[in-house]
Amino acid sequence: MPPCYFPVMTDRSPLYVSAVGIVSPAGLGAEPLRQLHSSAEKEMALSSSPSRSFPVFLVDRSDPRWNRWVEEPRLRRAGGLALFLVEAIHQALVGLREQARSRMGLISVFNNGSIAHTARFFAGYRGQGRRFASPLLFPETVYNAATSHAAAVFGLLGPTCTLVGDESAWVEGIRMARIWLELGRASAVLVAAAEEVTSVSLDAFHSAGWLRKGRAFRPAEGSAALLLTTCPQDALFVLVDAPASIPYRNQEELASVASRLACELPPGVPVYQTAEGSWLGPLEKALLRQMPSAGSFPYLGEAFAVSAGWHTIRAASLLSERRREILLPLWGSIHQISWLHLRCLGDAGGRRRTLPPSRFDEPA
Template identity: 25%
Template sequence: MNATALPDAPPEAAAGHLPRDGALAITGWGTVCSLAIGAEEFSAAVTEGRSGLRDVTGMFEDEDLPAAEACAMPDFRVRDHLGRKGTSFFDRSTSLALVGCSLALDDTDLAVGDDNRERVGIVLGTTAGSIRATGEYSRETLVQDRPYLVNPMLFPNTVMNCAAGQAAIRHRLKGVNATVAGGQLAGLSALRYARNLIRRDYADALLVGSVEEFSPHTAWGTHHLYADDDGRAPVGEGSAVFVVEDAAAVHRAGRLPDAEVLAVEVGTYAPADGRPEAGDRGRPGAAEGLATCIARALERAGAAPSEVWAVASGESGVEHRDAVERRGIEAALGTTAERLRVKRSTGECHSASGSLQIAALLGRHRIDPALDGRLSVVTSCSPDGAVGAAVLRGWHRARRDHRG
């Protein structure tokens, strides 16, 4: 990731910074992916430009994969992180999400106890839950004698909100519990949903993020869908989870966040031919729609395009999709901001991608004080023309740990 000249620090970056009305504070976060597990290691890996590509030969005993390498974790076992109790029947999506939630809670200075757990909840983004678990349970109902030989312990994994529910049970969080199905936009959509919940006083704090598992189903599906795109990112998996709170409340408590989420905007600009390059019947195309989302997000954040130091984009090496995202970003921001193409390191993590993009920006901020108070943008585009953008302001972690 190439460095670029930074714009002048805005006044808000000074010691007396006051959060913008309606902003969310990110007070802790965790990641689980082939690149790194945990915020500290992920921050270092992103800054150094490491690759998460791994040999996945034999990862699934009797099932072939379309490629010998992927951004997956063949050695990941949930019991290594959470112990054996209660984890035996977790599907992979649930396992990844729960470890991400645990890491985020370990990383925050928010104390969750009996006095506030009723006001702490979870919002997780996904595409369709665990596709592998759903497929295997459906197969059981076809090849086994029903109902006696169909394993009932597998059924909860077929429910899309399994991961969010299990995370709440494990961490005894009694607040809002929601699952947002959003595909590529799952991370941004979950963050937007969480913002609305906190603004409307349904929660004081939320674990927010998204998850995607690696399986033969996702590997082969992606392979067939983009077989002609030789430069595409390898398939990946992972989760990223953030502890978010009302920024004004965090400030009043004298706490210092890792970042503030100033705005999240989404929209749909799907054309009739299934490719989001152009509009349909007078509607704007996805590139124009993304530019509109970015501009709207910056306006809500009270910021100018010239203040943005970096864009973490969802570009994946699929040229016709990447061209849309590039045009939208350049139309709204020009070409001076540094571009973080996160999928080059994490792979194509589908519904987890947006959250990992946010984590990549937080990772850069965590270890580099020169970026304190700088604005960054996260963008995402789905194959059907849905687009989204978020505006963040971040700080380095030592500032919080040393309160100075």
């Protein structure tokens, strides 16, 4: 394989994160994400073998704040994936003027997509016959259905796009947003990711060998959203860099590409370790042991691009006057790796801007 490199776009205009939204097993909003307790871990049974169960991290759907979507006509047939996406976007848009949505773009990122609807549709026509396949269920199986629902619910009139991929797709979504902003395609762009764990996806992880004893992988569900602009006013933090992802085709290549990534990270900048607890954890630890650590949070399971979103927001909460920059390696679990470079924003008085809970942690 020819040598790869990370084309670093340091001459790009920085991206300002002006709002965030989070749905996680720890709760709704960013604050619970920073105070996770291990009680978020639950047991889920396999679809193929209900007597066998595995630990997963699930969103608490009994939270009364979910009721706000019950009457939404576009969501009447939507599943967890669309609900998680819509809720994260809702949090990111709280307090924003309606007019701001007229040129706001939306980039959604999924890995498994609406596997719940696909499995139901498949079981339906296989069980009852193709003639009785559900025409109501089928459109919800399409990857961009949740994106479409979110754009409609919030009246987003800018461009929309749905990306499919692992953790690296989060970075690719951010790069796409930057291009849209630079080319004038949108005045602000929401990058949002969602993932839902079902007994069928659990079966998929089980079949892939990801749930084997000794492997740290725990499936997780939820969503994350960032509102990106080119305007520093009122921004929470800055994404200084989001380089192109680099693919790997097997574990051997991953090790070599990952070492190159470790070499190319700007020296001296603290690193927020994102793979702790996952199967990539030991590799990350070995590669980054010489670099200063930015700290870490308890393991929250793995939800592909959603995890990347959670890590971004968790890392941003560690920015401070003394720690003005943080690097965030994002180890894609399937095919690509990348990283983000976060920087703290000072306000007029030189004080660090924090992620204010009131901005997105609405009361129940």
